[in-house]
Amino acid sequence: MTTIPMTPPARKGAFRRFLTDLAREPLGLAGAIVVAALVLIALFAPLLAPYPPAEQSLTDALLAPSAAHWLGTDEYGRDILSRLIWGARVTMRTVLSVTAIVGPIGLLIGVTAGFFGGRIDAVLMRATDVVLSFPSLVLALAFAAAMGAGLGTAIIAISLTAWPPIARLARAEALVVRNADYVSAARVYGASKWRLLFLYVTPMCLPSVVVRLTLNMAVITLTAASLGFLGLGAQPPLPEWGAMISAGRKFMLDQWWVALMPGVAILITSLAFNVLGDALRDILDPRHTRD
Amino acid sequence: MILDIKNLSVAFGRGALRAVDSVDLQMQGGKIGIVGESGSGKSTLGRAIMRLLPPTARVTADRMAFEGRELLTLPEREMRAMRGNRMALIMQDPRYSLNPVLPIGRQVAETAILHKGLGKAEARDAAAAMLERVRIRDVARVMKAYPHQISGGMGQRVMIAAMLLARPKLVIADEPTSALDVSVRGEVLELLEDLVVADGASLLLISHDIRMVAAFCDRMVIMFKGRVVETLDRLEDAEHPYTRALIAAMPDARHPMHRLRVPDRSTFEEATR
Numbered sequence: 001m002t003t004i005p006m007t008p009p010a011r012k013g014a015f016r017r018f019l020t021d022l023a024r025e026p027l028g029l030a031g032a033i034v035v036a037a038l039v040l041i042a043l044f045a046p047l048l049a050p051y052p053p054a055e056q057s058l059t060d061a062l063l064a065p066s067a068a069h070w071l072g073t074d075e076y077g078r079d080i081l082s083r084l085i086w087g088a089r090v091t092m093r094t095v096l097s098v099t100a101i102v103g104p105i106g107l108l109i110g111v112t113a114g115f116f117g118g119r120i121d122a123v124l125m126r127a128t129d130v131v132l133s134f135p136s137l138v139l140a141l142a143f144a145a146a147m148g149a150g151l152g153t154a155i156i157a158i159s160l161t162a163w164p165p166i167a168r169l170a171r172a173e174a175l176v177v178r179n180a181d182y183v184s185a186a187r188v189y190g191a192s193k194w195r196l197l198f199l200y201v202t203p204m205c206l207p208s209v210v211v212r213l214t215l216n217m218a219v220i221t222l223t224a225a226s227l228g229f230l231g232l233g234a235q236p237p238l239p240e241w242g243a244m245i246s247a248g249r250k251f252m253l254d255q256w257w258v259a260l261m262p263g264v265a266i267l268i269t270s271l272a273f274n275v276l277g278d279a280l281r282d283i284l285d286p287r288h289t290r291d
Numbered sequence: 292m293i294l295d296i297k298n299l300s301v302a303f304g305r306g307a308l309r310a311v312d313s314v315d316l317q318m319q320g321g322k323i324g325i326v327g328e329s330g331s332g333k334s335t336l337g338r339a340i341m342r343l344l345p346p347t348a349r350v351t352a353d354r355m356a357f358e359g360r361e362l363l364t365l366p367e368r369e370m371r372a373m374r375g376n377r378m379a380l381i382m383q384d385p386r387y388s389l390n391p392v393l394p395i396g397r398q399v400a401e402t403a404i405l406h407k408g409l410g411k412a413e414a415r416d417a418a419a420a421m422l423e424r425v426r427i428r429d430v431a432r433v434m435k436a437y438p439h440q441i442s443g444g445m446g447q448r449v450m451i452a453a454m455l456l457a458r459p460k461l462v463i464a465d466e467p468t469s470a471l472d473v474s475v476r477g478e479v480l481e482l483l484e485d486l487v488v489a490d491g492a493s494l495l496l497i498s499h500d501i502r503m504v505a506a507f508c509d510r511m512v513i514m515f516k517g518r519v520v521e522t523l524d525r526l527e528d529a530e531h532p533y534t535r536a537l538i539a540a541m542p543d544a545r546h547p548m549h550r551l552r553v554p555d556r557s558t559f560e561e562a563t564r
Contacts, residue, residue: 181387182388184343184382184388185388185389185453187343188341188374189457190374190375190402190405190406191405199390
């Protein structure tokens, strides 16, 4: 018998099925499109932005939206649209980095705690409770203040506080799955504990963790913007949406567009993540399907 | 002696109630059936032999030896090498006992990877050969299918394939047919028997269906409230009122009756005491 790897065709079919499922959720599809567009904008920022994001021109300061500057200019005459486009990079980098850090850590801690139970569970979950009891923004603030403000510290600071909910969720799922018959069946044919953990329990916890991570992205966007607003996130001249709002605050009444435009960008981004996460839950979890 | 159990008891948690109470069981080979109603401790007995009970279970025995090795004191690592390799357990419902995210072929190959030290490609070949042995027609297709894509009867045959791949000496089948459609039950049992006989293994069949066990097994052990009340070779020799009540509760083609008798608990509860 020849051994042909069978995963690629199966996975492609699954992916296509996933797309058709998504197409049935108009709101989720819209969220997915917005998120995809944001990723593309972030990737191709140098090509898309009409002006360099840090190019100052004091004669053009605080111009209202016009044909030359679609979204107007800020107090240094920098084009707001260009800064928003480059800012998408900062936001996406933050969101993806935090997710990439938090997902595996939370999943590993939660699944281990839930699967092994007993003392391991107690230790890991008490540690999780300790972190969970910190207000995340305050901890992030303290961390960013201690380590020096910057994008890197902001990412670490947000990650520090974002993993406990994931761990909790993964633990709850693992608790259910570890008692499933097929896990005992695997024990019957002699699989070791680690094999059970990684091959039998963890894959079943993945869907809900993915959904939670997607929903989390909205929170991360907001937290990152808050840190930026307080001057503890990405530092100028890096265009960061939160910092842009903070700068535009002074001109709120007369030059509303300076603060409003980044605000709208933040709103759209976090809304898109939320809606996409909701749709993912409906698709990945058959118990939630609407009729 | 394949299996030699003396005075085995299982209790759960702090409760004094014993799920399995002073059970003796000797097995030289062949097919033995364990019969009893729900909660009579028959499944617990099967799992105690495999040492698969949760940590809250307290298992005690004067002796519980498999192929001459004492199981109760065996380290977990050696026990693991034994499970699936020397002894196997076939569970009730294939819908729940197959990993929903692994393709069938990969799952059957697990035993080959774990116990025979085969590489992935060899293990897949072994799995394909084993699926052929359990009379799955379109092996190549089934290998790629996921558990939810196959029928219950097929699922149970896949389960049997996975459990018997390493040719264990003792096969415990815990209600292997009760989740299946009546029309495929006989087929699955026959298959199980053929494979067990071909491999020279012993079978411990756990069931509540006393007639099925009588037709299928060499000897049957009747359990009630965790105790063995009777050991029989033929149904006709039944003396204990509980055994008789079990027999009377099943329809018999030779003695058709209008209404089956519901067991009168007071009679045999008295006799067990």
